[in-house]
Amino acid sequence: MNKYALKKKIHAYDFAILEFNLYLDTHPHDTNALHKMHQLQTERKELVREYERKYGPYIVKATQVKGNRWCWVDNPWPWEYNKEEDNI
Amino acid sequence: MWQYNKKLQFPVNIKNPNPKYAQIIISQFGGPDGELGASMRYLSQRYSMPYGEIKGLLTDIGTEELAHMEMVSAMVQQLTRKLSTDEINNSGFAPYFVDHTTGVYPQAAAGLPWRAEYIGVKGDIITDLHEDLAAEQKARTTYDNLLRLIDDPDVLEPLKFLRQREVVHYQRFGEALRLATDRLNSKNFYACNPSFDKNCGK
Numbered sequence: 001m002n003k004y005a006l007k008k009k010i011h012a013y014d015f016a017i018l019e020f021n022l023y024l025d026t027h028p029h030d031t032n033a034l035h036k037m038h039q040l041q042t043e044r045k046e047l048v049r050e051y052e053r054k055y056g057p058y059i060v061k062a063t064q065v066k067g068n069r070w071c072w073v074d075n076p077w078p079w080e081y082n083k084e085e086d087n088i
Numbered sequence: 089m090w091q092y093n094k095k096l097q098f099p100v101n102i103k104n105p106n107p108k109y110a111q112i113i114i115s116q117f118g119g120p121d122g123e124l125g126a127s128m129r130y131l132s133q134r135y136s137m138p139y140g141e142i143k144g145l146l147t148d149i150g151t152e153e154l155a156h157m158e159m160v161s162a163m164v165q166q167l168t169r170k171l172s173t174d175e176i177n178n179s180g181f182a183p184y185f186v187d188h189t190t191g192v193y194p195q196a197a198a199g200l201p202w203r204a205e206y207i208g209v210k211g212d213i214i215t216d217l218h219e220d221l222a223a224e225q226k227a228r229t230t231y232d233n234l235l236r237l238i239d240d241p242d243v244l245e246p247l248k249f250l251r252q253r254e255v256v257h258y259q260r261f262g263e264a265l266r267l268a269t270d271r272l273n274s275k276n277f278y279a280c281n282p283s284f285d286k287n288c289g290k
Contacts (some may be wrong), residue, residue, distance in 0.1 A: 015097075018152065022256070025145040026263035060094050078096045079162035081169065083103070 107181035108165035118194025118202035121226040129207035143212035224258040
């Protein structure tokens with residue numbers, strides 16, 4: 001999977017996990033949903049590992065130190081227009 | 089506490105700036121039914137909620153609204169980049185421009201700045217959840233109105249996503265109201281206020 005496709009797939013997992021999060025707030029005893037949530041989290045972790053192995057950090061974190069530069073401050077920031085399709 | 093993820097919840101990449109669209113979309117940042125009010129409403133109501141499920145729901149939806157606020161702000165920012173003075177004069181954007189240049193300020197489409205009067209925190213679980221259900225529908229209507237006025241697919245896609253989230257949040261708040269009333273006296277939900285009265289509810 002190329003960088004863009006893999007990132008898009010992780011985003012889809014993030015969205016599904018959020019949906020389960022809200023659903024579980026009002027259905028905390030739904031064991032099927034709990035199981036599915038756990039499965040999604042495991043699969044997501046694997047995808048992020050694959051992304052980071054191939055392309056570097058999936059999301060730059062404020063606590064991350066990489067080499068001799070504080071990458072957190074690097075452009076672009078998420079709200080900025082970027083026609084490169086891998087900036088999603 | 090919160091941590092920032094350096095990404096948007098849903099991508100916003102708008103090729104063609106359009107200040108007309110920016111000045112109506114900004115209402116979903118700082119207007120009466122916008123995302124700023126949504127987040128402040130839910131995150132403030134949490135403290136008087138007696139039940140864990142609903143504390144969790146208000147926290148999580150209130151947090152998601154912050155991400156929506158960021159998406160709406162990103163849309164406004166991208167729609168107003170690289171404007172010429174002619175474009176500003178001819179698009180009706182001049183009154184906003186004179187006060188804020190192309191900064192993103194929380195206001196309604198008609199120019200009113202964001203106000204705390206847009207939100208309610210009554211300290212009563214049934215009252216507050218009804219406010220939340222109404223708020224989600226009002227935001228949904230606002231997105232429907234925006235979708236009627238806009239024809240750029242780059243702008244429509246994130247707006248459609250945000251509209252759909254209002255519908256999902258409405259569904260979850262409906263379940264929260266049901267969870268609350270299930271714990272109250274079924275003959276009279278209003279016999280006491282579980283957010284305040286001791287020993288109120290089952």
